[in-house]
Amino acid sequence: MLRLKDKYIKEVVPAMREKFGYKSVLAVPKIEKVAVNTGFGRLISSKTKEEQKKTQEAILNDLALIVGQKPVLTGAKKSIAGFKTRQGMPVGARVVLRRRKMYDFLGRLIHIALPRLRDFSGIEQKSLDKEGNLTVAIKEHIVFPEISPEKVRTIFGFEVTVVTTAKNKEEGLELLKLLGFPIKS
Numbered sequence: 001m002l003r004l005k006d007k008y009i010k011e012v013v014p015a016m017r018e019k020f021g022y023k024s025v026l027a028v029p030k031i032e033k034v035a036v037n038t039g040f041g042r043l044i045s046s047k048t049k050e051e052q053k054k055t056q057e058a059i060l061n062d063l064a065l066i067v068g069q070k071p072v073l074t075g076a077k078k079s080i081a082g083f084k085t086r087q088g089m090p091v092g093a094r095v096v097l098r099r100r101k102m103y104d105f106l107g108r109l110i111h112i113a114l115p116r117l118r119d120f121s122g123i124e125q126k127s128l129d130k131e132g133n134l135t136v137a138i139k140e141h142i143v144f145p146e147i148s149p150e151k152v153r154t155i156f157g158f159e160v161t162v163v164t165t166a167k168n169k170e171e172g173l174e175l176l177k178l179l180g181f182p183i184k185s
Contacts, residue, residue: 004103004110004179012178019174029132029166029175034102036067037074037094038158056090058153063093065146067105071095108144109160110180116143122184125173132172134162134181 008030016028040059056073063071071093078087097105114120117138128134139157142149166172177183
C-alpha cells in the first residue's frame with residue numbers, strides 16, 4: 001500500500017493533469033489541511049466540577065491519541081442558561097493537522113476507521129462544499145485502532161474537515177476519489 005503522500009505525487013498529480021489539463025504540477029489541487037473538532041458541552045453540563053474535569057481530560061487524551069497532536073480547548077462564545085454554560089467555559093476541542101501528521105491521519109481514516117463505521121456504505125457527495133472541501137462526521141471515536149473500547153469512559157463523536165486547494169466541487173471530488181476516499185458515485 002502506497003502512503004498517501006506518495007500516492008498523491010505518483011498517481012494523483014498525473015491523472016489530474018491529464019483530466020483537467022493543468023500546465024504546471026503546482027496548479028494541481030492538493031490537500032491543504034485537516035481540521036478535527038468535537039463538542040462535549042452536552043456530556044459535561046450536568047456533572048459536578050470534578051466529573052467535568054475527568055470527562056474533559058479523557059476526551060482530550062483520546063482525541064490526542066487519534067490525531068497525534070495535542071488538541072486546543074474551545075470555549076463557549078456566550079452564556080446560555082438553558083444549556084448550563086457560561087461564557088469562556090470549555091465546551092469543545094479542535095486540532096488542525098498539516099503535512100506529515102495530516103497524511104498519516106487521513107491514511108488511517110480512509111483505510112481503517114471509515115470501513116469500521118457501522119452501516120457505512122460510502123461518503124455522500126453532498127458532504128463536499130462548492131470549493132471542494134469535504135466534511136465527515138464520525139459518531140463514535142472508538143472506530144480508531146488507537147482507542148481501546150474497554151478503557152473508554154465516554155464515547156464521543158467528532159467532525160473531520162479536509163480542506164483542499166481545489167477551485168470547484170468537481171476538482172475536489174476527483175482529487176479525493178483518486179486519493180482513495182470512499183465517495184459514492
